[in-house]
Amino acid sequence: MTNVDSRLELAERAATAGSEIASEGFRHDLAVETKSNKTDVVTEFDRRSQRRVIEVIEAEFPDDAIVGEEEDALKEVPAEGDVWVVDPIDGTNNFVRGIPLWTTSVAAVREGETVAAANVCPALGDVYTANEDGAYLNGETISVSDRTDxxxxxxxxxxxxxxxxxxxxxxxxxxxxxxxxxxxxxxxxxxxxxxxxxxxxxxxxxxxxxxxxxxxxxxxxxxxxxxxxxxxxxxxxxxxxxxxxxxxxxxxxxxxxxxxxxxx
Known part of the structure; x- marks a missing residue:
């Protein structure tokens, strides 16, 4: 397994681990907080999920930078080095309303270029992944539409x-x-x-x-x-x-x- 292959495997594993934490709160009573405005919402499951994702990544790559939405993670992607970009619950407004359109997202970036990514959508039963060879939905190769009109x-x-x-x-x-x-x-x-x-x-x-x-x-x-x-x-x-x-x-x-x- 190449280093890039291992990063795709880790991205999916970390996103899955984070999504499992998030799923514990989905369609349950939640304490919902706001951040910058009335529609910018966050829950304890956002924070717990991000911590779990980071925990899984740091177990293998403790020196890599982490960019994440919550808490004190970096907020911009460094131009150099190995970086992980994390969204513990993308679609938190859906999450808190019981709408199943949300995902835990993890991307691996090297020297400013993305090399692997995983979006795990547990409420939909879907996992989107990508590496340098292609993009996949639930393990099957996907491609953009061929519509021209x-x-x-x-x-x-x-x-x-x-x-x-x-x-x-x-x-x-x-x-x-x-x-x-x-x-x-x-x-x-x-x-x-x-x-x-x-x-x-x-x-x-x-x-x-x-x-x-x-x-x-x-x-x-x-x-x-x-x-x-x-x-x-x-x-x-x-x-x-x-x-x-x-x-x-x-x-x-x-x-x-x-x-x-x-x-x-």
Missing amino acids: PETFTVCPTIWWEFDRRDEYAATVEGIVKRFGDMRRFGCAQIVLGMVASGALDGTVTNVVPNPWDTVAGVFMVRRAGGTVTDIHGDSWTTESRGLVASNGEAHDDVLAAAREAEK
């Missing part, structure tokens, strides 16, 4: 717009419904990116600056599945980018145009 696309707005930016959210939605066959919104960016990778969705858009724990694993999956991921300007997406536009690559300019509606 935007009027057959289903596209999803993702991440979230603060209350003082709801005009941008509205413009993005309008940009989607005017261009494409249908729209969805799921409230979990990592699952949405997995759906783009598997071909269930044809694209997803936002013009906000997303956090690395919401995106790194899923972006890697889309790219390994043959898709395209850019920023709002159409340049290749990085963790420092503003906006995120992911698609099957067949009509990326149309998906990008929908995202840019918010800029007007």
